[in-house]
Amino acid sequence: MTNTESFNKDNRRPCPHSEFCGGCLYDSGNYGDVLKQKEGEVRGCFNSRDIDISEIFQGIVGADSTHLFAYRNKMEYTFGDLVKGGELQLGMHKKGNFMSIITVDECQLVPDDFNKILKCTLDFCTSRSYTHYNKKSHEGLLRNLIVRRGVRTGEILVDIVTSSECDAVRGDGSLGFDAEAWKDSVLSLPLDAEIVGIMHTINDGLADTVSCDEQRILFGRDYYYEEICGLRFKVNVFSFFQTNVEAIERLYTEAVSLIQNIDGKVVYDLFCGTGTISQIVSEKAARVIGVEIVADSVEAAETNAALNGIANCEFIQGDVYKVLSEAAEGSLPAPDVIIVDPPRMGLQTKTVNKVATYGVPEILYISCNSKTLAADIDDFRLAGYEPKYIKAYDNFPWTKHVETVVLMSRVEGK
Numbered sequence: 001m002t003n004t005e006s007f008n009k010d011n012r013r014p015c016p017h018s019e020f021c022g023g024c025l026y027d028s029g030n031y032g033d034v035l036k037q038k039e040g041e042v043r044g045c046f047n048s049r050d051i052d053i054s055e056i057f058q059g060i061v062g063a064d065s066t067h068l069f070a071y072r073n074k075m076e077y078t079f080g081d082l083v084k085g086g087e088l089q090l091g092m093h094k095k096g097n098f099m100s101i102i103t104v105d106e107c108q109l110v111p112d113d114f115n116k117i118l119k120c121t122l123d124f125c126t127s128r129s130y131t132h133y134n135k136k137s138h139e140g141l142l143r144n145l146i147v148r149r150g151v152r153t154g155e156i157l158v159d160i161v162t163s164s165e166c167d168a169v170r171g172d173g174s175l176g177f178d179a180e181a182w183k184d185s186v187l188s189l190p191l192d193a194e195i196v197g198i199m200h201t202i203n204d205g206l207a208d209t210v211s212c213d214e215q216r217i218l219f220g221r222d223y224y225y226e227e228i229c230g231l232r233f234k235v236n237v238f239s240f241f242q243t244n245v246e247a248i249e250r251l252y253t254e255a256v257s258l259i260q261n262i263d264g265k266v267v268y269d270l271f272c273g274t275g276t277i278s279q280i281v282s283e284k285a286a287r288v289i290g291v292e293i294v295a296d297s298v299e300a301a302e303t304n305a306a307l308n309g310i311a312n313c314e315f316i317q318g319d320v321y322k323v324l325s326e327a328a329e330g331s332l333p334a335p336d337v338i339i340v341d342p343p344r345m346g347l348q349t350k351t352v353n354k355v356a357t358y359g360v361p362e363i364l365y366i367s368c369n370s371k372t373l374a375a376d377i378d379d380f381r382l383a384g385y386e387p388k389y390i391k392a393y394d395n396f397p398w399t400k401h402v403e404t405v406v407l408m409s410r411v412e413g414k
Contacts, residue, residue: 020082020102022095023109024398035062035394038402042392045374051381053390060392060402063247068397069108071244073149073226076210077104077118079125079132079142088132090122090145099135109398113191114147117158121145124185130177133163135208141165141177143203144210146237148224149193151245155224158186159199159237161210166202183218197221199237212238229253229280233304240273240297247395247403248276255366255405256281258389265336270320270355275301277339277366278313289332290315291323321351339364346372349379356383365406373404386411 018024039060046053063071079090080101091104105119125142133140144161166177179200186198198219205211215222215237223236228249235241242248256262256277264286269278272290274297282288282305290313292298298317305313316323338360340347346369347355355363363385367373370392377387389407396402 015108016106017091017102017104020094020100021092021104021107023092023104023107025400031062031068031397034398035060038394039392042370042390042402042404045370046377046390049374049378051374051377051387053387056388056390058389058391060394061250062394063397067244067246070111071246071397072110072114073151073245074241074243075107075110075114075147077145077147079144081132088122088126088130088142090118090125090142101132110147111149111192113149113156113189113193116189116191117147117156117186118145120185120189121160121182124182128174128178138206139165146210148235148237150224150226150235152227153225154193155196156191156193157197157199157222157224157237158195159201159215161201161203164202164204164213166200179216179218187219195220196224197237201237210238228276231276231279231304231308233274233276234300234307235274236300238296239300240294242276244395247393251366251393251395251403251405252277252280254391255364258405258407259337259339259362259364262337266333268335268338268358270324270338270340271342272301272315273297273341275304275313275315277341278315279305279308279310281339282310282313285337286312287333288313289335291320292317293319321348321354324351324354334358335360337362337364339366341366342372342376344369344372347376347379352376352379353383356380356385359384359410361410363408365408367404367406368401370402370404373406377406377408380408384411385409 077090078101082089082100082102089101089103091102094100094102105115107115130142131140133143141162146159148157162177168176170176183198199222200216200218201212202214203211204213223234226233226235262281262284267281267285267288269288269290272278272292275290278288278290290301295317298315301315335358338355385408387406388409391405393403
C-alpha cells in the first residue's frame, strides 16, 4: 500500500453537515484507515469472484495532504426542505431520505467559492420567498444550482435551474424569478476564482434530474476551460468531465504508461466520454477511435481535439456493442490496443465477448465500480484474458468511490 499517512480529522474543522449529509461516508477516523477500508473493498470484490489478485494488486494510491479537501470541481445542488413545509434549503439529499434536502454551505470537499455562491443564492431566494419545486406535485420554482470550476484556469460557471414559473408575475407584481438581481448578487461576491459565465436554465421535466428546455446566458459564456496533461478542454455546464482534475491526471498518466509500445498503433477508446484519454494517447498512436453513446460528449470530444490541433482522433456516437458489431464488418480498422472506461454499470457480458473477439494483446480497463469491474474481469478470463496488473486510486477522498486500473493480457491458445 502507498500513501497511507494518517491524516486525521483534526487536520480540518469539524463538518457541521455530517449528521444528515450523505456525501462523506468516512467523516470520522483518519485517512489511513479510510484507504485500508477502500483497499479491502476492492480485494473483497475480486475474492467474491474467486479471482486471486494477491500477486498483481499494487494496493491503493491515496490523495496527498494538499488534495484531501476542496478537490471537487463540480457540484449539482438541489433546492428543497429538510422537513415538509420547513425553511428553504439548498444542498444535498438527506442521508436515507431522498425527499429531504440539507443545506451544505460549509462543505469541505469543494472550494470555499462554491460555499459562498451557494449561501448567496439561498439568501437571495429566501429573501424573496421563492418556492422550491415539489417532486410530487410538480409545482414550484427553484430546482437546482450548478457550480463548476476550471482548476488549472481558475474559471467558474454558475447555473441556476428553475421551472417556467420564473416567467410568471407574482401577486405583488414582481417577477417569478428576478434573474438579473440574482446574477448581480453572485457577481458581487469576493471569490478566489473568476466567474466567466452565469446561466439560467429552464427545466419543466418531471424527472428529478437536471435537463434543459431553455438556457439563458445572463453573463459571459456558457463554458469554461480546463487543462489536463498539457491539453486544453472546453467544458460547458452540462458536459461530463472528471470531478477531481489533479487525481485523474495522475491516474491517466500512470494507466497509459502501462501499455507496451503504443507507437504507430490503432487504439480503440471505448466509453470515451469527452475524449480525454483519446487525446492523451493520440500523441504516440497512429490513429485513435473513440466510441461514446452520449451525443453531447462526442461533440465536446470533437471540439476539444480541434482545440488541441489533434487530427488522428475519430469519435463515433453510439452504443459500444452496436458500433463494434458494425465495425466487425470492415467499416473500421482493427485495433491493436483497446481501452475501456465504462460507467458504473460496467460492460455486460456481451460487450466483454465482443471486445475479446479482436484478440488484441492488451486491454486496459479503467473502472469506477469495483463490483462490476470484478464481474467483467471474470468474463474476460472466460474469453481468454488474464489480469496482469491492478492498482486502485482514491480520487474521491472521504466518499465511497474508488477508481481502479487493470491491465489484461491475452492468454495464448485460450
